[in-house]
Amino acid sequence: MNKKFDKNFWYVFGTSVGIIVVAVLIVMMIVDLSTTKGLTGQVIKNKDSIKLGLITPLTGDAASFGQAELDATNIAIDEINSKGGVNGRLLQLIPEDGRCNGRDATSAAQKLINIDKVRIILGGACSGETLAIAPISEPSKIILFAAFSSSPKISDAGEYIFRNSPTDNDWAPIMAETLTKQGYKKVAVVTENTDYAMGVRDIFKVKFKELGGTIVADEVYSQGSKDFRTQILKVKDGNPDVIFVNPQDDVSGALLAKQLRELGVNTPFYSAFFLSSPKAIELAGSAVEGATYLDVRDLSTNAGKALIEEYKREKGTPVSEFIIGANYDRVYIIKGALEKCSEDTTCIKNYLYTIKNYEGVIGTYGFKSNGDMDTVFLSMKRIVNGTSIVLE
Amino acid sequence: MILAQLIANSIIIGSIYALVAAGFALVYSTNKFMHFAHGVMVAFSGYMLFLMFSILGVNFYISCFITLILAGLLGWISYRVVYEPLQKRKSSNVILLIASLGLLILLENTLMIFFGPDIKTINYFGIAKGIDILGAIVTPIQIAIIIITLVLLVGLYFFMNKSKIGRNMRAVADNKELTSITGINYRSIADLSFIIGSVLAGIAGILIAIEQNLTPAMGTGLIIKGFTGAVIGSIMSVPGSIIGSYILGFAENFGVWFLPSEYKDAIAFILLFIFLLFKPNGLFGVDKGVRNK
Numbered sequence: 053m054n055k056k057f058d059k060n061f062w063y064v065f066g067t068s069v070g071i072i073v074v075a076v077l078i079v080m081m082i083v084d085l086s087t088t089k090g091l092t093g094q095v096i097k098n099k100d101s102i103k104l105g106l107i108t109p110l111t112g113d114a115a116s117f118g119q120a121e122l123d124a125t126n127i128a129i130d131e132i133n134s135k136g137g138v139n140g141r142l143l144q145l146i147p148e149d150g151r152c153n154g155r156d157a158t159s160a161a162q163k164l165i166n167i168d169k170v171r172i173i174l175g176g177a178c179s180g181e182t183l184a185i186a187p188i189s190e191p192s193k194i195i196l197f198a199a200f201s202s203s204p205k206i207s208d209a210g211e212y213i214f215r216n217s218p219t220d221n222d223w224a225p226i227m228a229e230t231l232t233k234q235g236y237k238k239v240a241v242v243t244e245n246t247d248y249a250m251g252v253r254d255i256f257k258v259k260f261k262e263l264g265g266t267i268v269a270d271e272v273y274s275q276g277s278k279d280f281r282t283q284i285l286k287v288k289d290g291n292p293d294v295i296f297v298n299p300q301d302d303v304s305g306a307l308l309a310k311q312l313r314e315l316g317v318n319t320p321f322y323s324a325f326f327l328s329s330p331k332a333i334e335l336a337g338s339a340v341e342g343a344t345y346l347d348v349r350d351l352s353t354n355a356g357k358a359l360i361e362e363y364k365r366e367k368g369t370p371v372s373e374f375i376i377g378a379n380y381d382r383v384y385i386i387k388g389a390l391e392k393c394s395e396d397t398t399c400i401k402n403y404l405y406t407i408k409n410y411e412g413v414i415g416t417y418g419f420k421s422n423g424d425m426d427t428v429f430l431s432m433k434r435i436v437n438g439t440s441i442v443l444e
Numbered sequence: 445m446i447l448a449q450l451i452a453n454s455i456i457i458g459s460i461y462a463l464v465a466a467g468f469a470l471v472y473s474t475n476k477f478m479h480f481a482h483g484v485m486v487a488f489s490g491y492m493l494f495l496m497f498s499i500l501g502v503n504f505y506i507s508c509f510i511t512l513i514l515a516g517l518l519g520w521i522s523y524r525v526v527y528e529p530l531q532k533r534k535s536s537n538v539i540l541l542i543a544s545l546g547l548l549i550l551l552e553n554t555l556m557i558f559f560g561p562d563i564k565t566i567n568y569f570g571i572a573k574g575i576d577i578l579g580a581i582v583t584p585i586q587i588a589i590i591i592i593t594l595v596l597l598v599g600l601y602f603f604m605n606k607s608k609i610g611r612n613m614r615a616v617a618d619n620k621e622l623t624s625i626t627g628i629n630y631r632s633i634a635d636l637s638f639i640i641g642s643v644l645a646g647i648a649g650i651l652i653a654i655e656q657n658l659t660p661a662m663g664t665g666l667i668i669k670g671f672t673g674a675v676i677g678s679i680m681s682v683p684g685s686i687i688g689s690y691i692l693g694f695a696e697n698f699g700v701w702f703l704p705s706e707y708k709d710a711i712a713f714i715l716l717f718i719f720l721l722f723k724p725n726g727l728f729g730v731d732k733g734v735r736n737k
Binding site: 274 | 524556557563572573656657
């Protein structure tokens with residue numbers, strides 16, 4: 053009798069706890085969706101709006117860059133919509149999570165193209181995303197416009213593909229030259245296994261050897277790794293006089309820096325801009341102190357400075373000023389194209405190729421015949437006392 | 445020096461795998477189904493520590509203690525709410541496996557709703573240059589990881605072999621029907637296996653939160669490694685799965701020393717396949733029943 057009661061009680065108890073948990077979750081999700089823009093972006097139910105897809109990493113190690121892309125794009129779209137949109141039509145952003153890899157970017161692109169019927173995709177952020185989207189978007193004549201992908205392979209990925217970020221061919225050789233100029237002869241390279249970072253590694257290695265240097269260690273780690281200790285051991289064994297830290301994002305780069313210093317490697321290291329993000333400095337602290345890195349130039353135009361001020365007020369310290377600017381410019385370049393061509397993508401494509409000397413917030417630039425940016429803005433920086441200083 | 449460092453690296457990562465694998469094998473051997481949501485217990489605990497210590501500002505050690513209680517509670521609730529009703533309906537192990545994957549995804553996404561998708565860090569001990577031990581450089585946190593893991597696992601061994609409850613758990617693992625005849629309450633044993641397993645996962649979560657960082661999806665990667673460790677040793681035996689986890693740690697780190705480092709994860713999966721194909725009971729498994737020594 054007692055046992056029977058006990059059994060029923062626990063069954064009822066268990067079920068009700070389960071129902072309550074599920075109910076609370078649903079309520080929270082609804083509240084979350086209705087109060088924040090979150091992943092759903094702007095909820096505009098205007099039938100006549102122009103849909104823009106955005107594919108960028110919103111989760112995972114590269115999420116801080118994806119969030120910056122989303123925030124900057126939203127700032128530009130809000131501005132345009134508050135002034136009446138494009139030819140009387142509002143812009144509607146549909147953000148999708150590309151997770152910094154080809155697989156998720158592909159399904160995001162399929163969804164945007166086949167279900168949402170977008171004609172313009174902003175993205176991807178990581179080169180692996182952009183390279184995976186290109187074969188899907190190009191045959192359907194969909195404009196793919198990246199603001200943060202730098203793999204050289206994107207240059208010939210298709211006619212409808214554009215970007216306003218420098219390519220690795222622009223900066224990786226400069227890195228090799230800088231190291232040589234500083235007198236470094238033996239370099240260890242530690243690379244994340246992604247399209248972007250592996251591309252940089254190849255370009256860098258060729259150039260550094262050409263300049264007479266030797267690669268004493270060449271280690272690779274997979275995306276999402278958290279333990280680099282054996283790779284670091286191989287770096288140490290090579291006895292380099294400088295280390296080129298070559299991650300895909302700030303999180304793995306910072307963790308790598310931290311473990312390098314923990315294992316007593318005091319060799320100076322050089323990197324791309326990843327190590328200077330607020331997240332990286334929070335994660336690695338003193339380990340990234342003194343790291344030198346090649347960055348895209350901070351925003352020096354008047355409009356750019358105003359944008360960064362606004363961004364800091366609303367969203368906090370940006371992960372990189374350039375990303376904010378490039379994303380902001382991207383929306384305005386597309387706005388210009390939409391005003392001229394509406395959603396006729398062949399017309400948009402031809403229009404984009406004619407752009408030269410566009411006055412954007414990141415500077416004045418245009419597009420080359422392969423869709424790449426025709427001007428490059430780079431500067432060398434160093435982390436001193438937790439903040440970045442410009443070296444030249 | 446290199447050898448010492450390689451051994452140290454293997455033991456550090458092996459300890460983390462062992463904590464995950466021990467809990468997983470404990471649940472599997474007593475309940476006979478794959479509790480893949482075990483991985484999310486690790487992530488959950490890391491986030492609870494983050495919530496209490498970093499957001500609410502509770503004392504670090506009190507936060508750890510509460511975290512472990514919450515981890516045990518979540519493990520227990522997941523058994524009572526998800527698995528037990530399915531077991532009552534005589535669901536097959538495949539259904540329970542799918543339910544565990546569903547629970548894994550649900551809980552990971554719940555963490556994401558509350559804490560956001562970006563990386564969280566708990567820098568309680570800061571960054572310290574390691575100490576030189578026999579030529580291997582190890583940080584104090586890593587020494588703590590190794591010691592805590594070993595103490596816990598030895599404690600678990602004695603609990604399973606010397607205490608009455610532990611012996612009952614092994615009896616249930618060996619033959620559930622027969623033990624129910626002798627009056628051992630299967631239900632309380634199952635409860636206990638989930639609670640102990642989840643607390644072990646909770647300890648792993650705390651250690652990872654301090655040593656590395658937190659993402660909502662971190663549990664999936666860890667349960668794959670823990671599962672691999674358990675399969676190598678023997679999924680039916682807690683001590684076996686612990687030894688299997690250390691073997692995995694050694695295989696990964698020594699493998700990468702000789703192979704290009706991009707093969708690090710491949711080593712784990714190749715081992716998993718080899719064992720599933722040729723020795724599914726693992727190194728320390730027996731064909732029938734369980735082995736505890």
